[in-house]
Amino acid sequence: MNASPARTELRLATIDRHIGAPLGPTAWEPVEQARIDLFAQASGDTHWIHTDPARAAREAPFGGTLAHGFFTLSQIVPRLHDTIVVPDAASWLNYGLESIRFPAPVRVGARIRYRFALEEATPRGAGIVLRFAATAEIEDGAKPAMTGAFLTMAFPARDEE
Numbered sequence: 001m002n003a004s005p006a007r008t009e010l011r012l013a014t015i016d017r018h019i020g021a022p023l024g025p026t027a028w029e030p031v032e033q034a035r036i037d038l039f040a041q042a043s044g045d046t047h048w049i050h051t052d053p054a055r056a057a058r059e060a061p062f063g064g065t066l067a068h069g070f071f072t073l074s075q076i077v078p079r080l081h082d083t084i085v086v087p088d089a090a091s092w093l094n095y096g097l098e099s100i101r102f103p104a105p106v107r108v109g110a111r112i113r114y115r116f117a118l119e120e121a122t123p124r125g126a127g128i129v130l131r132f133a134a135t136a137e138i139e140d141g142a143k144p145a146m147t148g149a150f151l152t153m154a155f156p157a158r159d160e161e
Contacts, residue, residue: 007082007083007084007085008021008023008083008084008085009084009085009086009087010084010085010086010118011086011087011088012086012088012089012128012154012156013088013156015118015121015128015130016121018118019118019119019120019121020117020118020119021117021118022115022116022117023080023083023084023115023116023117023118023132024079024083024113024114024115024116025113025114025115025137026079026082026083026113026114026115027082027113028111028112028113028139029111029112029113030109030110030111031067031071031106031107031108031109031110031111031112032108032109033053033065033108035071036050036051036065036067036068036071036108037051039067039068039070039071039074040068043068043070045068045070049065049066050065050066050067050068051065052065053065053108062105062107063107064107064108064109065107065108066105066106066107066108067105067106067107067108067110067145069102069146071106072102072106072112072136072145072146073097073100073146073148075112075114075136076114076134076150077094077150079113079114079116080114080116080132080134080150080152082114083114083116084116086154088156088157089154089155089156089157090155090156090157090158091154091155092152092153092154092155093127093152093153093155094150094151094152094153095129095151095152095153096150096151097148097149097150097151098131098148098149098151099147099148099149100146100147100148100149101146101147101148102145102146103143103144103145103146103147104138104141104142104143104144104145105145106136106138106145110138110139110141111138111139112136112137112138112139112145113136113137113139114134114135114136114137115134115135115137116132116133116134116135116150117132117133118130118131118132119131119132119133119149124153126155127153127154127155127156128153128154128155128156129151129152129153130151130152130153130154131149131150131151132149132150132151132152133147133148133149134146134147134148134149134150135147
């Protein structure tokens with residue numbers, strides 16, 4: 001696996017400066033059967049196309065097991081944290097998802113990486129809702145594995161008095 005690129009520093013106090021700027025990509029990472037099996041157990045989605053390599057090799061249209069689309073989606077938060085650091089944020093909450101699509105399947109053994117772009121920063125209550133375009137790319141793939149938007153609510157750190 002390649003080393004992760006340096007993280008981009010964003011500050012909530014000047015967040016508008018970063019709207020539209022590309023963030024990432026993350027390092028390529030392999031999608032391994034062991035991780036898919038753990039995700040299947042945790043999510044309850046144990047369909048054979050994800051968990052039975054022998055059957056998937058015989059019967060699946062892609063010649064082997066596939067990662068769950070929701071596995072690919074679940075990696076948004078940790079990969080975003082690999083991509084950015086926000087030193088003036090005290091905490092974060094997942095706020096939502098929009099327009100999630102899975103244009104191409106991720107075969108077990110493929111390598112994927114993530115790219116982001118800050119699209120909006122909207123003050124809301126005590127925080128700021130940040131909307132990131134998110135894309136999961138498949139190495140040598142013609143289409144991305146996932147596209148969509150991730151929203152997170154960031155809360156500014158309070159000044160110590």
